[in-house]
Amino acid sequence: MAENELRVGVIGVGMMGADHADRLVHRVAGARLVAVSDPDTARAAALAGRYDGVRSVDDPLALVADDEVDAVVIASPGFVHEEQVLACIAAGKYVLCEKPLTMDSESSLRVLRAEREAGKELIQVGFMRRFDPQYAQLQQLLASGDLGRTLLLHNTHRNKSVPNPEFRSEMIVRDSLVHEVDVARFMFGQEITTIQVLSPAPTSHACEGVVDPQVALFTMAGGGVVSNEVFVNCQVGYEVRCEAVSERGTAIAGRPQSGLYTTRVGEPAGSWGGTVDPDFIARFGLAYDLEFQAWVDATRRGEVVGATSWDGYASTAVCEAGMQSLASGQPVAVTLVDKETLT
Amino acid sequence: MAENELRVGVIGVGMMGADHADRLVHRVAGARLVAVSDPDTARAAALAGRYDGVRSVDDPLALVADDEVDAVVIASPGFVHEEQVLACIAAGKYVLCEKPLTMDSESSLRVLRAEREAGKELIQVGFMRRFDPQYAQLQQLLASGDLGRTLLLHNTHRNKSVPNPEFRSEMIVRDSLVHEVDVARFMFGQEITTIQVLSPAPTSHACEGVVDPQVALFTMAGGGVVSNEVFVNCQVGYEVRCEAVSERGTAIAGRPQSGLYTTRVGEPAGSWGGTVDPDFIARFGLAYDLEFQAWVDATRRGEVVGATSWDGYASTAVCEAGMQSLASGQPVAVTLVDKETLT
Amino acid sequence: MAENELRVGVIGVGMMGADHADRLVHRVAGARLVAVSDPDTARAAALAGRYDGVRSVDDPLALVADDEVDAVVIASPGFVHEEQVLACIAAGKYVLCEKPLTMDSESSLRVLRAEREAGKELIQVGFMRRFDPQYAQLQQLLASGDLGRTLLLHNTHRNKSVPNPEFRSEMIVRDSLVHEVDVARFMFGQEITTIQVLSPAPTSHACEGVVDPQVALFTMAGGGVVSNEVFVNCQVGYEVRCEAVSERGTAIAGRPQSGLYTTRVGEPAGSWGGTVDPDFIARFGLAYDLEFQAWVDATRRGEVVGATSWDGYASTAVCEAGMQSLASGQPVAVTLVDKETLT
Amino acid sequence: MAENELRVGVIGVGMMGADHADRLVHRVAGARLVAVSDPDTARAAALAGRYDGVRSVDDPLALVADDEVDAVVIASPGFVHEEQVLACIAAGKYVLCEKPLTMDSESSLRVLRAEREAGKELIQVGFMRRFDPQYAQLQQLLASGDLGRTLLLHNTHRNKSVPNPEFRSEMIVRDSLVHEVDVARFMFGQEITTIQVLSPAPTSHACEGVVDPQVALFTMAGGGVVSNEVFVNCQVGYEVRCEAVSERGTAIAGRPQSGLYTTRVGEPAGSWGGTVDPDFIARFGLAYDLEFQAWVDATRRGEVVGATSWDGYASTAVCEAGMQSLASGQPVAVTLVDKETLT
Ligand SMILES: [Mg+2]
Ligand SMILES: [Mg+2]
Ligand SMILES: [Mg+2]
Ligand SMILES: [Mg+2]
Structure with missing residues (x-):
């Protein structure tokens, strides 16, 4: 060894x-x-x-x-x-x-x-x-064809809060949504052809002028649609989820259910449930x-x-289009070079 | 009409x-x-x-x-x-x-x-x-034979607290455990032949001298075993559950999961889950x-x-034996009259 | 009486x-x-x-x-x-x-x-x-302000299959999505100002030419955003869910968890879980x-x-705009008469 | 390094x-x-x-x-x-x-x-x-005193099936129940003073003469009670769970909820849920x-x-008493040497 x-x-x-x-x-x-x-x-x-x-x-x-x-x-x-x-x-x-x-x-x-x-x-x-056991298992399930063709994904990406005031609207696209971009490409095994980023009225916990949460839509090369929520000041904890909708069933990776299930004292009665991970280290360690x-x-x-490097390139290109859409609210087409010739 | x-x-x-x-x-x-x-x-x-x-x-x-x-x-x-x-x-x-x-x-x-x-x-x-949708459905599932023969039941019966200091150890058997007695007879479609009531070290929320929680065991006429927890000062809420263990699967009625599923702010991060019913009216209304x-x-x-009246009689007879066992900790046989002749 | x-x-x-x-x-x-x-x-x-x-x-x-x-x-x-x-x-x-x-x-x-x-x-x-206990409870929770201002809703509306070939793309908007229109208005207590209906590549279980599933987006008068999946041939069962995302927490009504929780024999090992309701009668009876x-x-x-009649009018007006958007894929503004003067 | x-x-x-x-x-x-x-x-x-x-x-x-x-x-x-x-x-x-x-x-x-x-x-x-994240977390929660004093444990230990006909009733005590013995000692931080093993009517999947499932009861030195189900031919999969009941709440380690949550086609409608681990390697790898x-x-x-070696000794001594109780059905006291002098 x-x-x-x-x-x-x-x-x-x-x-x-x-x-x-x-x-x-x-x-x-x-x-x-x-x-x-x-x-x-x-x-x-x-x-x-x-x-x-x-x-x-x-x-x-x-x-x-x-x-x-x-x-x-x-x-x-x-x-x-x-x-x-x-x-x-x-x-x-x-x-x-x-x-x-x-x-x-x-x-x-x-x-x-x-x-x-x-x-x-x-x-x-x-x-x-891609190495998280649940995300990996979801990709395998979808690739197996067991549930038929994949039609939709619904992604949820929530952070308790962001570390600094520099985390602006564009960074939410480039640093947070980029993970959903990779997840969509990974799950479908296809490129993203258009991206649209909507700007809901922001939470009062966001810094002045920052669009948070954001709702983004991807169209895949094969016609599938992906809806995404990215919310980086959700106050609760770190919750990252992906629900796939296929022709014969659905599957969710990342429901917040790790750890102990407890019941606890409360008023008028208590609660059942568990804890949300505090951050990405706890969730993805x-x-x-x-x-x-x-x-x-x-x-x-x-x-x-x-x-791969191609995945790195493609996800960057999608986020560039996403930042354009963040400004306009309109769908923006994603243009990639030819994968074989790189031109 | x-x-x-x-x-x-x-x-x-x-x-x-x-x-x-x-x-x-x-x-x-x-x-x-x-x-x-x-x-x-x-x-x-x-x-x-x-x-x-x-x-x-x-x-x-x-x-x-x-x-x-x-x-x-x-x-x-x-x-x-x-x-x-x-x-x-x-x-x-x-x-x-x-x-x-x-x-x-x-x-x-x-x-x-x-x-x-x-x-x-x-x-x-x-x-x-017997009219709770989940308990009724469980009885039907067991009676259907879909999961094979029923082998065990595990009952959980928790109250937030009891209304008055007169709710003594014997009343826990007669007023609370009596529901599990009926559930066991209903689910198995058999009589209870022995009952044993154990006295764990009590919670500090019980009145002086009251055995709470209690753990009780029933043996059914066909050899099945039923374990029961009755805990009338659990502080959390009203939780009544029955898990049946059969030859080809298990089934639980009464998991506390009604109502909304929420995530909420907490420290260091938040929680997911729902609420426990406050009392039997909320749970069994x-x-x-x-x-x-x-x-x-x-x-x-x-x-x-x-x-029926027979069910009323039989459950009373089991509780009488249970109160004897509460005193001794030993298994006590249940004696019933003949159902046909009532002698 | x-x-x-x-x-x-x-x-x-x-x-x-x-x-x-x-x-x-x-x-x-x-x-x-x-x-x-x-x-x-x-x-x-x-x-x-x-x-x-x-x-x-x-x-x-x-x-x-x-x-x-x-x-x-x-x-x-x-x-x-x-x-x-x-x-x-x-x-x-x-x-x-x-x-x-x-x-x-x-x-x-x-x-x-x-x-x-x-x-x-x-x-x-x-x-x-509005009378489903969970939907009613969700509306009360949001109205209570306990979770802060509501920012987003994510609605899921799945039918096992539709009864007849006449259930065309427009009917999915008018007969199915109309419930989400009412839910959005009920939960936010606001009108919908724009609607966009996307047309993913359809499931092979849809009739020729029918857009199923559909993904729809609403913008509320206060800037909130609502994402909706309507899928009327999902093959699994009837699943209707609403997840609200607020400033200090989230809440889900309608998770498919009613009934018994069972474990069952399978290969290589078994499964845990429950059943999805077969239809709206079972779910909303x-x-x-x-x-x-x-x-x-x-x-x-x-x-x-x-x-009320106003709710009936407003939901119809939103669906009319939705049918336009179904044709174009673009966001369509919703125009309502003045609520006081009805002009 | x-x-x-x-x-x-x-x-x-x-x-x-x-x-x-x-x-x-x-x-x-x-x-x-x-x-x-x-x-x-x-x-x-x-x-x-x-x-x-x-x-x-x-x-x-x-x-x-x-x-x-x-x-x-x-x-x-x-x-x-x-x-x-x-x-x-x-x-x-x-x-x-x-x-x-x-x-x-x-x-x-x-x-x-x-x-x-x-x-x-x-x-x-x-x-x-003791190194499973959930069991370790449960021990820490109980030791923290956050839920008050621990009163009861309910253990569930199910195997899909046992590998060979030599897995007799005594082996279920010594090779399977021994884990619950260690869990009880670990969670309470106390010795077991009595053990009682009940023999329900066995599943038809057990070999001739083998008592499976078994229900066992432990009394802890401090008066706590532990109920245990061990079922080594449950046909479903490997499910190992521990529910602790404390003065101010309860906690469960090991609910079968790892992996994906799926909905799937079925009759009359489909199911929601996940999979049970096939064996101890999958569960405890x-x-x-x-x-x-x-x-x-x-x-x-x-x-x-x-x-430690003391834990190894004590668990062996409890199982010896358990094998006696398996024969008689009666509670059997556990005798240990003095921990300091080993006499
Ligand atoms: Mg090495
Ligand atoms: Mg009438
Ligand atoms: Mg009347
Ligand atoms: Mg190294």
């Missing part, structure tokens, strides 16, 4: 990256964390010091090039992804890049083309829901573990699993 | 009786409330005054004998049931008698014998759970309506439905 | 009308069925013969005018509603009219104006969901009972409860 | 042991599988050949003594546990021993005394439910992963977590 253990470097050790580092050390088999890098070099050094045999490397591109690093996890801010992923491709190293792949569809396309020219699939994009284990296992076999 | 409307008199207009009077006036078709009687004659007069055409009759036996009363509902305290039910039998009038039929098995047997001698079934005992409608309909046809 | 029993005539005794007749005789207190009328006079006579004291009247307008009829239930086809409701207004009789009030907004407006000129509210429109009891009680007090 | 990776040997590579070997290689961080041993040496060799750097060792005691083995997992049949665990103690090596610790309370006591004499806790017994990760982490820190 140890002889071919995968030596991993992590770029970006903010909340997500630090969690991923911990994951590699404490919850994933067959991998060894060997290097971390962060613009905040003190933060990187502190993290490295917490584990045996982990170095802090100031230059992220040096980390990518390092001979002792077999594969790279990118958890840095989106605007530096392009350069870092291109470096991984140049070095021929497998990379697990947190979403978004890059900031816009043009730059995603550059990455996609570089990977094609390198002649080898190297990129996995971190859409972790196991999905991240499974994603990382699958990435480590696949990388050691020389394969790529999960969302 | 009006020509053969059933004219009903109600004896005892405490909480239950007043509710039944209201039920007859406002929620049941084909019946007319014509008379009420109560030792608290002011209370009876006040109730009568609330509706058109309802008289207050001081003597309950005069109410039974009244030519304008076709049928009688008895909601008086248990210790006067024997005399009042016997009067109904003597008058040849159909009677819906709240449980218990009488205070002990000997007196129940006297009633049973009087009815047999009168040559006509006239008595329905108010075990309303519809069952009482259905019981009364069925009794009115059956009486107009000259029939008896629901629990 | 009997002296002021409400004497009711029923017009139209097809499936719905016959069920209502039975309801008046067997499940509603304080009313007496006295007359029925139907173009199929044999059918009317057969029904009348089934009950004591019920006459069959050939001319529905004669039934309305009959001195022995205190109030009228209209369960005839929609295209004769206008004439029959106007007759009730002329006779000063209370009427419970099945939806739709009339076939288009112009005729609804004529009825509305006639009622205004008569100077007395007489019309209840049969939107029975109790709501109809409660609606009728409330109508009888209110009529005897000289009041109107439930959906 | 690699320098202090825990080198683990596995004794017994039947179904459980092979699963544990796979777990160490593919799902647990910080450990390396280095050796396996099995009386079926061909099976051991085949397993070793499947992974890099794993040796097959014929003599299990040689595996224990091996300098390259830091810690041992025992998944061999129960009757060889005593010798193998004693060898681990003699070698001063940490050991994770599948339940039962040994075959009877006398031999468990010998192990317990040897460990005490060695002066260092080394043994974890594989009661994996994650619990085993967490147990192993916790054992590896604790061993590297020089600590023991989970069920």
Whole structure:
């Protein structure tokens, strides 16, 4: 086992990256964390010091090039992804890049083309829901044909609240709704052809001028329709659900029913039920573990699993159209390059 | 319709009786409330005054004998049931008698014998759970054989709290557990042969010296086993459940899931779920309506439905054995007279 | 009680009308069925013969005018509603009219104006969901402000299948979606300002050329958004649900969880769960009972409860706009007359 | 990380042991599988050949003594546990021993005394439910006092079917009910003082002469009562549940609600619900992963977590009393040595 253990470097050790580092050390088999890098070099050094045999490397591109690093996890801010992923491709190293792949569809396309020219699939994009047991099971059920053809999806995506006032209407599309974009493409196995984003009267818990909640509609290439609620200041907790409607039945992934069922004292009488997860870490922690284990296992076999660079590109392109629709309220067509020729 | 409307008199207009009077006036078709009687004659007069055409009759036996009363509902305290039910039998009038039929098995047997001698079934005992849609559906499912032979029942019977300090350990057997006794006999279609009542360390919300909760076990004539929890100061609400375990599946009646499903704000995140019913009126109000409608309909046809005088007798006999077991903790055999000869 | 029993005539005794007749005789207190009328006079006579004291009247307008009829239930086809409701207004009789009030907004407006000129509210429109315990409870919860302002509704309306090939795309809007129109108006207490109907690729179980399922969006006067799925050939059963999303929580009415919870044998292992209602009678039978009891009680007090003639008019106007949107896929504005002046 | 990776040997590579070997290689961080041993040496060799750097060792005691083995997992049949665990103690090596610790309370006591004499806790017994997220959460909730004092537990333990005709009535106590014994002790943090095992009329799916299902009752040292259903041929699937009843609320771990919620076509209408796990691997696979990760982490820190040798001894003693009660149907007192002096 140890002889071919995968030596991993992590770029970006903010909340997500630090969690991923911990994951590699404490919850994933067959991998060894060997290097971390962060613009905040003190933060990187502190993290490295917490584990045996982990170095802090100031230059992220040096980390990518390092001979002792077999594969790279990118958890840095989106605007530096392009350069870092291109470096991984140049070095021929497998990379697990947190979403978004890059900031816009043009730059995603550059990455996609570089990977094609390198002649080898190297990129996995971190859409972790594909590794959530329920979402994975739903995709398998729909793909099995057991319920007939899929007709509709209804997605619900609620956060208790967003961390900062910079989380504007456009970010709800790009950082939150992007997960539903990937889910729709994953469940249908089809591209999205139009997107429409409606702007309901916002909750009073949203920052001034922010459209929250949002209701979005996708049309799939085969004519299916997807309705989406994204509500990032719902006050209750983190609830992410997908209901698929097929010709002979329906299926829901993500009903909030994990954990204990309790009855409790109340007035005039008590309540039954359970708790809603507080945040995405509580809800998708196991999905991240499974994603990382699958990435480590696949990388050691020389394969790529999960969302590909094409998925990263396509989801970015849909969100670009979504941001246009957010402004107009009208349906906007999504244009993608040809998947074979990338033109 | 009006020509053969059933004219009903109600004896005892405490909480239950007043509710039944209201039920007859406002929620049941084909019946007319014509008379009420109560030792608290002011209370009876006040109730009568609330509706058109309802008289207050001081003597309950005069109410039974009244030519304008076709049928009688008895909601008086248990210790006067024997005399009042016997009067109904003597008058040849159909009677819906709240449980218990009488205070002990000997007196129940006297009633049973009087009815047999009168040559006509006239008595329905108010075990309303038999009319609860879920309990009725469970009985039908078990009787259908769809799940194979029934092997076990697990009953849960919880009250938020009991109204007064007189609700002692023996009353928990006689007034609460008696419903599980009837449920077990109803679901299995068999008699109970032994009963054992265990005395767990009581909740601090029970009155001094009261055994609450109690765990009781029944053995059925066919070898089935029934486990029962009765907990009359559970603080949460009114929860009554029955889980049947059969050879090819299980079924639960009474999971607390009526009403809305909500998510709500909480700390660190919120909760999902619903509310527990506050009391038996909220939980079984519809069952009482259905019981009364069925009794009115059956009486107009000259029939008896629901629990019979035999059921009233048998449940009383089981509770007598249960009170012995409460004292000893040991299993106690239940002895019944022969159903045909009543000896 | 009997002296002021409400004497009711029923017009139209097809499936719905016959069920209502039975309801008046067997499940509603304080009313007496006295007359029925139907173009199929044999059918009317057969029904009348089934009950004591019920006459069959050939001319529905004669039934309305009959001195022995205190109030009228209209369960005839929609295209004769206008004439029959106007007759009730002329006779000063209370009427419970099945939806739709009339076939288009112009005729609804004529009825509305006639009622205004008569100077007395007489019309209840049969939107029975307002009497379903869960829908009623949801409306009360939202109106209470306990969860803050309501932001979104998500409605689900699924039928196992539709009875005949004449159930075309437009009928899905007018006969099915109309219930969601009323629900949205009832829950928000506001008018609908725009409606958009999308046409997903249809299920193979729909008749040739029929758009099923449909996804519809409403915008409310206060800016709230309502998403709706209507799917009339879902093959599974009858499932009608409403999820409200508010500032401090969410609530769902109509989750399919009535009845028993069972576990059952299966391969490789078994399943847990319950059954979906087969049809609207099973799902809303109790709501109809409660609606009728409330109508009888209110009529005897000289009041109107439930959906009014204005609600009937407004829902018809929204559906007219919806049928336009069904053709174009674009949002269509809803225009209503002024509620005070009716111009 | 690699320098202090825990080198683990596995004794017994039947179904459980092979699963544990796979777990160490593919799902647990910080450990390396280095050796396996099995009386079926061909099976051991085949397993070793499947992974890099794993040796097959014929003599299990040689595996224990091996300098390259830091810690041992025992998944061999129960009757060889005593010798193998004693060898681990003699070698001063940490050991994770599948339940039962040994075959009877006398031999468990010998192990317990040897460990005490060695002066260092080394043994974890594989009661994996303590690591199931829901069972762990329930224990924490009860220990927190949030619901007040715990009064009752109701345990349900159902297997689809048992693998072979040798699974007799006594084995149901020793191999199945033993988990409930540990759960009761874990949840209450108290010893069991009496056990009573009832013998209902068996299911027709049980082998001739086997008492299945069984209903068992425990009394806890503090007066709490635990009711248990164990049903090893329930035909449906693997369902393991624990309901705790406390002074101010109740809590259920293990309701069968993992996975997707679906609606499906049926007659007359469809069903809603989900699937029951087929077996303990599906239900408790994650619990085993967490147990192993916790054992590896604790061993590297020089600590023991989970069920101890005392827990192994006490559960064995309770099951011995349970087997007596199975024969008599009467309550049997449990006698334990003094925990401090072991006499
Ligand atoms: Mg590792
Ligand atoms: Mg009446
Ligand atoms: Mg009536
Ligand atoms: Mg390992």
